[in-house]
Each structure stands twice: as structure tokens, then as C-alpha cells.
Amino acid sequence: MILADKISAQLPSWRERTKKLNKEFGEVVIDKVTISQALGGMRNIKSLVTDISYVDPVEGIRFRGYTIPELINKLPKLRGAEMPYVGGLYYFLLVGEVPTRAQAVEVENEWKKRSKVPAYIFKMLKSMPAETHPMTLYSMAVLALQTQSEFARQYHEGLKKDDFWLAMLEDSLNLTAKLPEIGAYIYRMKYKGGKAIKPKKNLDWGANFAHMMGVEDPTYADLSRLYLIIHSDHESGNVSAHATHLVGSALSDIYYATSAGLNGLAGPLHGLANQECLGWLLDVYKKFNGVPSKDELRQFAWDTLNSGQVIPGYGHAVLRKTDPRFTAQAEFGSKHFPNSDMFRLAMMVYEVVPPVLVEQGKAKDPWPNVDAISGSLQYHYGVKEFDFYTVMFGISRLLGVSANAVWARALGQPIERPKSLTTAMLEAEAAKAK
Numbered sequence: 001m002i003l004a005d006k007i008s009a010q011l012p013s014w015r016e017r018t019k020k021l022n023k024e025f026g027e028v029v030i031d032k033v034t035i036s037q038a039l040g041g042m043r044n045i046k047s048l049v050t051d052i053s054y055v056d057p058v059e060g061i062r063f064r065g066y067t068i069p070e071l072i073n074k075l076p077k078l079r080g081a082e083m084p085y086v087g088g089l090y091y092f093l094l095v096g097e098v099p100t101r102a103q104a105v106e107v108e109n110e111w112k113k114r115s116k117v118p119a120y121i122f123k124m125l126k127s128m129p130a131e132t133h134p135m136t137l138y139s140m141a142v143l144a145l146q147t148q149s150e151f152a153r154q155y156h157e158g159l160k161k162d163d164f165w166l167a168m169l170e171d172s173l174n175l176t177a178k179l180p181e182i183g184a185y186i187y188r189m190k191y192k193g194g195k196a197i198k199p200k201k202n203l204d205w206g207a208n209f210a211h212m213m214g215v216e217d218p219t220y221a222d223l224s225r226l227y228l229i230i231h232s233d234h235e236s237g238n239v240s241a242h243a244t245h246l247v248g249s250a251l252s253d254i255y256y257a258t259s260a261g262l263n264g265l266a267g268p269l270h271g272l273a274n275q276e277c278l279g280w281l282l283d284v285y286k287k288f289n290g291v292p293s294k295d296e297l298r299q300f301a302w303d304t305l306n307s308g309q310v311i312p313g314y315g316h317a318v319l320r321k322t323d324p325r326f327t328a329q330a331e332f333g334s335k336h337f338p339n340s341d342m343f344r345l346a347m348m349v350y351e352v353v354p355p356v357l358v359e360q361g362k363a364k365d366p367w368p369n370v371d372a373i374s375g376s377l378q379y380h381y382g383v384k385e386f387d388f389y390t391v392m393f394g395i396s397r398l399l400g401v402s403a404n405a406v407w408a409r410a411l412g413q414p415i416e417r418p419k420s421l422t423t424a425m426l427e428a429e430a431a432k433a434k
């Protein structure tokens, strides 16, 4: 299989680099840890390693060295499509080289071969109470597929450590192949009277998701490809990526690990912010009976802050500028539906909210993140059930975290086990420093 061959070919040199760093330079200090970092969510402690993406505070994400516009330009596209094959992105994340069109199609074909979702998954989803959150359903579906784990099976049969990554790759392809159908099924089951739409063999992974969602507008396939590409990876320290890595480091298989990551993505300070954000925009729209004036919006933002809430979609733990994932989506909206009310409102918030956050003086980053706009684009296409939005994020995110999981196994990254201290120990360190 092409992905295994390509990774296999470069693995000896990667292993050599890691081994050399560890053996010869293991004592080199790369960071110090302050008391406020230990108390403050480990912010900015440089202690994770990934070569798949890097988030620069000002420039934003680079996937394997490429910015989002570069990626969209370079990755191969289906003839007539505006956005690249998501299979090409997965190849790129896993292999580190821009694929040819044929190579991207090969990944798409691997996905097609592995896409059949077992019937018990649908049965389980249908058996859940109607009020179950879509993220709970999605995470359960991923976990319930664990019975199919090749890694778990082969590990118990004595798989060699050097080959762990191959089983992880198998599992990752098997899992990611099924995600569009599982996600769309949850959407149709919850909001469209249970009328699921079957996948079409001739469509690519991204377009098939759009088709199974039941959105007729052909440009929705391109929005889906864009969405599924840009949400995939954001280096290793964010909650979903780190939770996946942490759980995977215990040699739990990809199903256990990614289900854990999804549970983290479901938090309102992380992926759920996209649902919260659209909810906030709708509150504005309802209160003012349409798109308000800038003054009205400013007051609404202050009211939110004064009531002790955050403005969803704004701020970031690492970024200090507008998130390029926001910009990519804003450009898509400006091109295809600049006059859609919810899109106009999201763009007006972009003008009004950053100065408000600066004036309030708390948020280190007053700029929008990826979640500030994604919902308004979905809303335009009639996907208005915003508690579903984080599932779409999760479909994409599993591409990045599973690619990382394959490489973590390939490079033999060990079980994670940071050390904790007591408050008294911190106080003792503080006294010494004084």
C-alpha cells in the first residue's frame, strides 16, 4: 500500500535523527518551567514533538511547512473542483510530500475499500436517547469500532515494536474511511427524521460527506473539502490532539485514543466553541431582528463580557493574530455568498469584537480563531443545527491526530508521564527564589 511504502522508505532516517538527539544531546535544555506555567495549564512549555504541523503565534498553522493558501494551491484537485482532495491532504500529513493526483486518488480508493460501517454501529446510535449530544454519539461510534482494531489484535499476537506503526496505519485508514458516513448518519438521524443517505462510490471522501448530509448546492462539496482540510491538525498541545496522544502513548489503539480526543474536542473552550459561536450570532440576530448596527453589536459584546461569559470564537492559547483558518473560510464566504445575513454578521463581529476585547484587556489574543466563522458558512447551506458542528470538526481532526499517532508509534514515542509537585513544594521553590 502506497502510504506504508512511502513511510517505510523514510523511517530509518527519522529514527536515526530521533535516536541521535536522544542519545547524544539528551541533556540539552530546551525550556524552563515557571510556577505560573505549572499552575496555568502548562501554557507554552515546549515538551511535545511533531513534524506534521506547527502553529506560529503570529503566522498561524503550517502543515509540514506549508501555509493554508499554499496547501490549497499545491494539493491535487478533482477536475472542476475548487478545493483539493482530502485524501491528498491525508497523504501529505502522513508522508510529508505533496502527492500527485494519482497518489491522492490512491488514498481516496483505500478509503472507499474500507468505508463500510458495520450495521451494529447504526443500531447502537439509534438506541440512544433522542436528547444525546451528537458529539457523544460520534465518540461512541468511534469507540464501538474498537472491536475491529488490528493493532489490538496483532499486539496480543506478539507484534514486533518496529512494526507497531503499520498496524496503527491500518487502523487509522479503516477508521477515517468510515467517518463521513458515521457523521452524516448522526446528522440525518437526529435532524432529518432518520432518513440516511447512502454514500456514492464515484464521489471523493469530502464530496461524499456533503452528499450524505443531503445538501444539494454543489459548492457545499467544496466547502466540505475545505472544512475537512483546515480543521485536521493544529500541532500537538491542543486538547484533542494531546488527549489522543496521551491515551495512545499507553499503547491504546487508535479507536480508544481518538475517542478520548473527541471527548476533549467536545468542550466549550475547544471544539464546541463553533456551536457556541453560531448560538451567539443567532442570539444577536434574534435580539435585533436581523443584522444589527455596529454600535448595537458592540453593546451586545460588552453585555456578554459583563455577564462573565467569553465571546466564543475569539482568543487562542497560542495564536496572537487572526487565525488563517478563519481567513480561508472568510474568503470562501466572500466569494460564494457575501450577502448571506449570517456571514455578514460574522464578518461584522470580526470588525467590532477585537477592539472590545483589547479595551477589556484580559484576552491575550483578541482575534478570531477557526470557530468564529465556520458555523455561519454551514448556516448558509441550511445546516443550521449547530450542536452538530463539532462533529464535523471531529471528522477532520481525526485525520491529523491519527497521522500523528502513526508517527508516534513509528518513532517509538514512549508512554507520557509528567511529574507533579505539591503546592508546598512550589512555595518552597518560591521562597528559595526570593
Ligand code: HAX
Pocket (backbone or CB within 6 Å): 238, 268, 269, 270, 271, 272, 273, 305, 309, 310, 311, 312, 313, 314, 315, 316, 317, 318, 362, 363, 364, 365, 369, 370, 371
Ligand atoms: N472572551 C472573553 N474573555 C476571554 C476570551 C474571550 N473570547 N478569550 C480569553 N479571555 C479571557 C480568559 O477567560 C482569561 O480570563 P481570566 O483571567 O478571568 O481567567 C483571560 O482572558 C486570559 O486568557 P488567555 O490567556 O488570553 O487565553 P487562554 O489561553 O487561557 O484560553 C481560549 C484560550 C481559547 C480558551 C480563550 O481565548 C477562550 O475562552 N476563547 C473563547 C472560546 C473559544 O473560542 N474557544 C475555541 C479556541 C480554538 C479552538 O480550540 N478551537 O477548537
